[in-house]
Amino acid sequence: MVQRSSLTSLYKLPGLAVCFLACVATGLELSVNNHTADFSLSTHRVPAVTLSCLAQNRSQAEELLWFRGDGQVELKDGNKVNVSNICVSPVSEDDNGVTFTCRLARDKSVQVSVLLDVQFPPQLAGEESLHIEEGKDVTMSCNAKSNPQGQTAWYKNNTLLSLQQSRYQLYQTSELFQLSIQKVQKADNGTYSCVLKYSETQARKDFHLIVEDKNPVFPTEAVIAAVVVVTLTVLFAIVARKDKVFKV
Incomplete structure (x- = not known):
């Protein structure tokens, strides 16, 4: 009897499966x-x-x-x-x-x-002039946002920039592409181009870097002391002249 019951259950399984599939199909x-x-x-x-x-x-x-x-x-x-x-x-x-x-x-x-x-393509175009004093740092930034993301590179005077120098630093996200130069020198003068290749097109932005002579640095304390001495000398001279006038 047990075996017959098991066989009956087995015969019913296909019917249950068909019913289940029908419910899913019409759900x-x-x-x-x-x-x-x-x-x-x-x-x-x-x-x-x-x-x-x-x-x-x-x-x-x-x-x-x-x-x-x-x-x-x-x-x-x-x-x-x-x-x-x-x-x-x-x-x-x-x-x-x-x-x-x-x-x-x-x-x-x-x-x-x-x-x-x-x-969408990158919104990258135009040019910018940067006047930087020798010995200071400079950062050039490009909007590199695009979808799909393009390939980016920096050029100096239309030549691929070598980033082996420790003074050059790159920073890049999905939206920003930056080049930083630490303690700029006269040799850094030139046109730096941020180039982004997107699909079959190319976008770029130029930065004209002009390194200016370093401004002479005066010792602040010495200048202040000199101003104080000159001021006191003038005051003493005025006071002495007044005394002389009154005596006459």
Whole structure:
């Protein structure tokens, strides 16, 4: 009897599996721009991008919620039930890497997220003149922000700059590219170019470094002492002259 019961259970398993799959297949799910799973949306700086969320396989009216990052997006009436659209306008570089999520109001585990991949070139151009006293430090900074990130390099007088000298220091982040020169010398005079290669294009900014003669340094204490001596001498002379006038 035990063996017969076990066989009966085995025969029922396929039916249970089919039933389970049927339930999953007909279950409620969300889609954003026809995607039912999280996805990345590549775009450029354009006037607008529309994201459309749809509740599929629903058996009742379903309220939908939109989030930008962790913050909830305010939706107008008529744009919350079964279908909900949001518009990102205009699309800028600040939207790059931002996640938009559509969620089911009654079950927030049902959701689809969109990661915006906004591609944009670097904003790098122009020139700048720097007058620096010999022996002082100077820093030249470039805006290197772009997506995808470009390749950066520094040139001096159109020749790739060798950074073996200990006086040269580089600092770079995803948005900033800096060259610092410590204790500039006359030999550092020239045009320094920050060059960023992006896709098939190239952007640059030039810095014309002019190293000026060092200003003579006077001993402050000696100057103050001399001023005091001269002032006292003049005062004594005035007082002595007044006494002489009164005696006459």
